[in-house]
Amino acid sequence: MTALAVQITQALPVFEIDVELNAPQGRLALFGPSGAGKTSILKAIAGLTRPMGGRVKLGFAELGDLSQGHWPPAYLRNTGFVFQDDRLFPHLSVAANISYGAMPESADVQDAIEMTGVETLLHRHVGDLSGGERRRVAIARALAMKPALLLLDEPYNGLDRRAAERLRSDLATFLNGSKIPFILVTHTLDDVLAHDCHVALIEQGHVAAQGSADTIFNSDVGERFLSTGDAALQSGPVTVFKIERAQAEADSGLLGCYLRTEIKLMLPHGGMAAPGSYLKIRASDVSIAVTPPSQSSILNVLPAKIIALTAKDEMTYVRLDLGGALVLTARITSYSAAKLALAPGQDVFAQIKSAALVA
């Protein structure tokens, strides 16, 4: 694996970008609201813009270092860029688009075509493709050049839900199994969780936090990112846990998923959860009881300690410590919070109604 280190400073009209990113495995997701400067960071890394200060290091290779006056233009960098708006060449066939950046006669073109599943589109005209097909061709084109670094700008955005999910599952499977270093820009949590990568939370051109997905999204900053902005609009506040171990339970037919500290959650046997995949729990699916509930349909009841309460309109968000540095967010009505007289430090029980497995 090739370590990726990026440092960019650049003045934008509204704010300044000043980031230092480190992804030891060379796989990085830039997560944050729209307009946070993520795309500008990608463009600088690609050499499409010349920032005030910048350094991009991939393994031992220096893609650019402005302090040495070394900032090669995009065409000398070998960074594959998948643009949000595809940017296919309208006068070329699908096949000619894909092979545009590839070495003549190279096998990389065929590999890229197979990976993206665009075999049947090769002789079609670019204007006749659907949104999902266009995006796959754009990805194939970037892969066919055998990039040293792949830059993906919201690759699942603007597609209908099914197309987006299929593409995400295909590309994430491919990238997770390949050695290609990549930077993924997204404002969708599921995109980040589908890829096995380092995460940097980007806000107003700055890195709010960076680290592994489960650490980041269990931190206060991560929680704030998930409860505000675009991410919250999509799914409401969520908590993300990494599954350490999973096994089918013979008696219930459910799947027992173990989180970091031997905390077990029972899940419907939908998809087999591989260790290392993520579990996403919506705050709206978590309720609180002050005494251990007895007669209830809810399987997952975890003892917890209240860290903090935040009232927002008629709802109150409760941060719960599950032990072992695992933090869960619950969303209850402010009325219930008052009725139960919830207070920080109090021992309660978190009831999790349902949880979603991600990738």
Added chain:
Amino acid sequence: MFAAPTAAEWSAILLSLQVATAATLFAFPIALGVAWWLARTSSRAKTIVEAMVSLPLVLPPVVVGYGLLLLFGRSGPFGAWLASVGISLPFSWAGAVIAAGVMGFPLMVRAMRLSIEAVTPELEEAAASLGASPWRRMRTIVLPLAAPGLIAGSVLCFARALGEFGATITFAGNVPGVTRTIPVAVYTLLQQPGGELAVARLAVVSVILAFAALIAGEWLSRRGRQRMAGGAL
């Protein structure tokens, strides 16, 4: 009335086609360079260059011809230098070509510039990210996508050059077989008694040539729009 054109008329028709073709070929590279610069620059000089390029479009053609005489006449700045190497442009075939080219130039630049501007810089960025040098981007992305506009601009310039009169007669004169193009021939024939039939024949030829050029231009620009929309060609 529609007897075959006489030898003198054929000479005017052929000369017109030759002069217009030469003028278009001569203007093409310069117009492409200027159009490219205008489409991509953010320089302050842009407005002034734009106005200068459009000047022949709004000036009386005779004034343009007079201006060419001043520049390329024996005592003009370029004329004196050309004379020193034995070249004289006024009242020559090359003079007719220059007059026609200058008058068609603004139309050519305009059409070319619009078509180059229509090729979004985003596509060039995409090509750059795929390893294409500036030269390869121009060759494989911008020029092919702008080609219909470049051709349409050339057709307009050609049609304008076919009809050029004022600048031509002022700068290049009215020399049969050398600078007497269709419009100049029509003017000459109208001065003579009994020239009406010949005028009518030349007028019909003019209409046919201009019409053919415009149809070709329209067809090419439609083809270009389809191409930009990514439709089948």
